[in-house]
Amino acid sequence: MNPKKDSNRTSSDFIKETLLFKDLPEEQIEKLSNIGVINSFKRGETIFSEGDNADGFYLLKTGRIKIFKLSFEGKEQTLHIILPGEPFGEVPVFTGKTFPAHAEAMEESDTIFFPRGSFVDLIRSDPSIALNMLAILSKRLKQFIGLVENLSLKEVPQRLASYLIFLSDNDNYNDSIELDVAKGQLANMLGTIPETLSRILSKMVDRNLIRVQGRTIHLVDKNGLKTISTGERTLN
Amino acid sequence: MNPKKDSNRTSSDFIKETLLFKDLPEEQIEKLSNIGVINSFKRGETIFSEGDNADGFYLLKTGRIKIFKLSFEGKEQTLHIILPGEPFGEVPVFTGKTFPAHAEAMEESDTIFFPRGSFVDLIRSDPSIALNMLAILSKRLKQFIGLVENLSLKEVPQRLASYLIFLSDNDNYNDSIELDVAKGQLANMLGTIPETLSRILSKMVDRNLIRVQGRTIHLVDKNGLKTISTGERTLN
DNA sequence: CGGGTACTTGACAATGGTCAAGTGTGGTGG
DNA sequence: CCACCACACTTGACCATTGTCAAGTACCCG
Numbered sequence: 001m002n003p004k005k006d007s008n009r010t011s012s013d014f015i016k017e018t019l020l021f022k023d024l025p026e027e028q029i030e031k032l033s034n035i036g037v038i039n040s041f042k043r044g045e046t047i048f049s050e051g052d053n054a055d056g057f058y059l060l061k062t063g064r065i066k067i068f069k070l071s072f073e074g075k076e077q078t079l080h081i082i083l084p085g086e087p088f089g090e091v092p093v094f095t096g097k098t099f100p101a102h103a104e105a106m107e108e109s110d111t112i113f114f115p116r117g118s119f120v121d122l123i124r125s126d127p128s129i130a131l132n133m134l135a136i137l138s139k140r141l142k143q144f145i146g147l148v149e150n151l152s153l154k155e156v157p158q159r160l161a162s163y164l165i166f167l168s169d170n171d172n173y174n175d176s177i178e179l180d181v182a183k184g185q186l187a188n189m190l191g192t193i194p195e196t197l198s199r200i201l202s203k204m205v206d207r208n209l210i211r212v213q214g215r216t217i218h219l220v221d222k223n224g225l226k227t228i229s230t231g232e233r234t235l236n
Numbered sequence: 237m238n239p240k241k242d243s244n245r246t247s248s249d250f251i252k253e254t255l256l257f258k259d260l261p262e263e264q265i266e267k268l269s270n271i272g273v274i275n276s277f278k279r280g281e282t283i284f285s286e287g288d289n290a291d292g293f294y295l296l297k298t299g300r301i302k303i304f305k306l307s308f309e310g311k312e313q314t315l316h317i318i319l320p321g322e323p324f325g326e327v328p329v330f331t332g333k334t335f336p337a338h339a340e341a342m343e344e345s346d347t348i349f350f351p352r353g354s355f356v357d358l359i360r361s362d363p364s365i366a367l368n369m370l371a372i373l374s375k376r377l378k379q380f381i382g383l384v385e386n387l388s389l390k391e392v393p394q395r396l397a398s399y400l401i402f403l404s405d406n407d408n409y410n411d412s413i414e415l416d417v418a419k420g421q422l423a424n425m426l427g428t429i430p431e432t433l434s435r436i437l438s439k440m441v442d443r444n445l446i447r448v449q450g451r452t453i454h455l456v457d458k459n460g461l462k463t464i465s466t467g468e469r470t471l472n
Numbered sequence: 473c474g475g476g477t478a479c480t481t482g483a484c485a486a487t488g489g490t491c492a493a494g495t496g497t498g499g500t501g502g
Numbered sequence: 503c504c505a506c507c508a509c510a511c512t513t514g515a516c517c518a519t520t521g522t523c524a525a526g527t528a529c530c531c532g
Contacts, residue, residue: 140330192489195488231307477529483523499508
C-alpha cells in the first residue's frame with residue numbers, strides 16, 4: 001500500500017466528520033487536507049510545551065492527548081483529555097502567540113496541524129466554521145467552569161463521586177463502569193494525588209457505595225454517590 | 237432631556253468602541269443599537285442565575301458585574317469581574333440554553349442585552365465579529381487556565397503574591413497599588429476566605445514584603461513577592 | 473454619634489499532602 | 503511458560519495548610 005496516498009484520502013474523509021469542519025463544502029475539505037500536516041507521536045511524547053510559540057493548531061486524528069499544567073514542584077493538573085476529532089492548541093490562534101499549557105500524547109497518536117494564517121482565512125470566507133469554533137470554545141469554557149467549581153468548592157470525595165456518576169450517565173445504564181484512564185491519571189484530573197484517591201476509593205468501598213476490580217467500578221449505591229457529589233452528604 | 241433618544245445615541249457611540257464590535261460598519265452599529273435593550277441594575281442585584289434559560293447575551297456599559305459559582309454550603313468562587321465594554325453571558329449563545337454561573341451587579345450598572353438570533357445572524361454576515369468573539373473567548377479560556385492553575389497547583393500565599401504583582405504591573409511602576417475590590421471579595425477571587433487572606437496579609441507585613449493601609453498596599457519587596465508567586469520560596 | 477458591616481485575631485479541627493514502605497500486576501525475555 | 507522487573511497502586515504515620523467558629527476591633531455611612 002502507498003502510505004502517502006492513503007493518508008491523504010483518509011485525511012479528507014476524517015476531516016469532514018469532525019465537529020469543527022463538518023459543514024464545509026467538499027472543495028474546502030480538499031484544500032484543508034492538502035494544507036494539514038500529519039504528525040505522529042509515541043506514548044509519552046511531548047507535542048508542545050507551555051510558552052512555546054504557536055503558529056497554528058492541531059486536530060487529533062487517532063489516539064489521546066493530555067493537556068496539562070505543571071507546578072513549580074512538578075505536580076500535574078490535567079486540563080483536558082483530547083479525543084479523536086477534537087482540535088487542540090487553538091487558543092493562541094486567536095489571542096497571543098504561545099501555548100498556555102503542555103500537550104503530551106497518552107498513547108500512539110496521529111495529529112493534523114493547520115497553520116494559523118490559512119485557518120483564519122478560512123474563517124473569513126466561511127462563517128459556519130467560525131460558529132463551529134465558537135461552539136467548541138464555549139463548550140470548553142463550560143468545562144473549565146466545572147473544573148474550577150470542583151477545585152474550589154468541592155472536596156475530593158465529591159469530585160470523585162461526580163466523575164463516577166458522569167461516567168455512568170455516559171456509558172450505559174447498567175451501574176458498572178470502566179475507568180478510561182489509569183488511577184494515577186484520574187488523580188491528576190481531579191486535582192489530587194494517587195494516595196488520596198486510593199484512600200477515598202477504599203472508604204467508598206467500606207461505605208458500600210462502590211466495588212472496585214482494577215479499572216472496573218461497580219456503582220452499588222448510585223443515589224448515595226449522588227448525594228455525596230452535590231455535597232448534601234459527606235463520606236465520614 | 238429625552239431619555240430614550242439620549243440613551244440611543246450614547247448606545248451606538250459606546251458599542252462601536254467595544255472590542256467585540258469595533259470593526260463594524262456604521263450601519264450595522266446603528267442596527268445593533270436598535271436591537272440592544274438597555275437594563276439597569278442596582279448594587280447587589282442579580283442579573284441572571286446559574287441554570288436560567290438564556291436567549292441572548294449582555295454587554296456591560298457602565299458599572300461592574302461579578303460572575304460566580306456557589307457551593308452547596310453557600311461559599312462563593314468568583315470566576316470573572318466584567319468591566320465596561322466587555323460582553324458576558326455569551327457562552328450559552330453558542331452551546332446550550334442555560335447560564336453556567338451567576339451574575340450580579342457589584343455596583344450600579346447599565347447593560348445592553350442582545351437576543352441570540354440577531355447576533356448569530358450578524359456573525360454569519362460579518363466574519364470580523366466572529367473573529368473578535370473568538371479572541372474574547374480565547375482570552376477568557378486563558379484566564380480560566382490561570383485560575384485552575386492557581387487553585388490546584390498554588391497555595392494561597394502564592395496566589396495572593398501573583399495577584400499583587402499582576403496589579404502592580406498593570407497600574408504603574410511605582411510600587412504602591414490600590415485594591416480594586418474589598419478584601420472579602422478578593423478572598424472569593426483567590427479561592428479562599430477572608431480569615432485566611434487576612435492572616436496571610438499580616439504574615440507578609442511581618443516578613444517586610446508589603447505594607448497595608450486599608451485598600452492601599454505598598455510592595456516593599458517586589459522580588460520577594462515574585463519568588464513567592466512562582467513557588468520558589470514560601471512564606472514560612 | 474450610632475449601628476452595621478468589614479476586617480482581624482485566636483483556638484481548634486480536618487482535609488489532604490508528604491514520605492516511606494509495602495503489595496500487586498502486567499509484560500518481556502529467557 | 504515462568505520468572506523477574508518496572509511500575510502502578512495501596513497503606514500507614516505524620517504534618518502543613520486552610521477552613522470553622524467565636525469574639526473582638528475598626529471603619530464607614532447616615
